[in-house]
Amino acid sequence: MTVRSLVAAATFSAVALTAQAQGLTGDVEAGKSKAEMCIGCHGIPGYQNSFPEIHKVPKISGQSGSFIASSLAAYKKGDRKHPTMRGIAASLSDQDMADLAAFYASHADKTAPETPRTASVEVAALIEKGACASCHGANFSTPIDPSYPKLGGQHADYLFVALKAYTVEGNNFVGRSNGIMAGIAKQYSPAEMRAIAKYLSTVEGELKVVPQSRFR
Template identity: 35%
Template sequence: MKKSNFYNSIMLSTLCLFGTLIFAASAIAADVKAGEKKASACTNCHGLNGISVDAQFPVLAGQRPEYIVKQLKAFKSGSRQGPIMKNMAQGLSDEDMTDLAAYFSSLQPRTAVVDPKLAELGEKQSAMCLGCHGKGAEGRMQFPRLAGQHPDYLAKQLKAFKSGTRKGSPMNAIAKNLSEEDIEALAAYLGSL
């Protein structure tokens, strides 16, 4: 191995370790109990224990904490649109967001009830999703958990990425290549996990 490649490798490893330590420190600082108290304002839409009964609102139980914080910050800044969530996020501090994320991520997720034939069609196309969202669609770091999410909610988000009304550069490009049938099948499969 060339010296410059060796040093670049060490530098990259050091930066990754530093990033992991920073994230671990913020995760340790999160207070699940405080998040539970703060979550009372979330139950009207996201349901008790983070299990929304209305497909208009996402299930938050078991969601990745990094993703929750990222989305709350996006709603607060206005980079993600949603009038209800923008208003809800405005009053949240970074600590509030971290506590809420710790609470919701600690809750037991569930599996959505779906049409098994539609889910079977979606499974055949799911490899493009599972690369980022995890082999069981459990989510990874800032990539959200898709497993157990309302299929109608997932379909709505994929359509928003496809039309460009929701931004997320890789998702916009991926969704543009999906037909309406692909979207419905993928949403059914991912919700069934």
């Protein structure tokens, strides 16, 4: 199957997922109180995770609510493997996820430029090879479906770990089960993944870390 065909299949799957999620409305204030379990990692600028290797935890403030909710659901189901995140997600109801999603999406207070900074010839070719903009938007902050992540400005080391996770098979603790992304990620060597991740981290985007007090 070609990359373009994979993208088309991904779009269909995302629409179906979004349709399933309809009917739940997240509450920002409820999400704020429930986020106490999240702020120890996602509310500290530069905070690092040591699993499966040392990398900064992702910026989630400014992501779309649909993406946050679908990611939590994937951790709960086990499609995204991460012991800590699965333990947290397993404790959440669908409404909890919707509330947390609404809270973090409410931090969006800027719009990414329509045109991102120019990539090198080599990186541009890698991005074209994976048809990345077809799903994540030409500026990497306007995905074709809100259940897809915004990538612009995300931490480079996290993006690398995330991309690599899609290539892992048969591991109970590491990896992400997504046939679309697996097919795309497996085209790249680790060095190429790092190059893509480094470029995307320099693109001006809508993501950020909103510092949260541990004591409320």
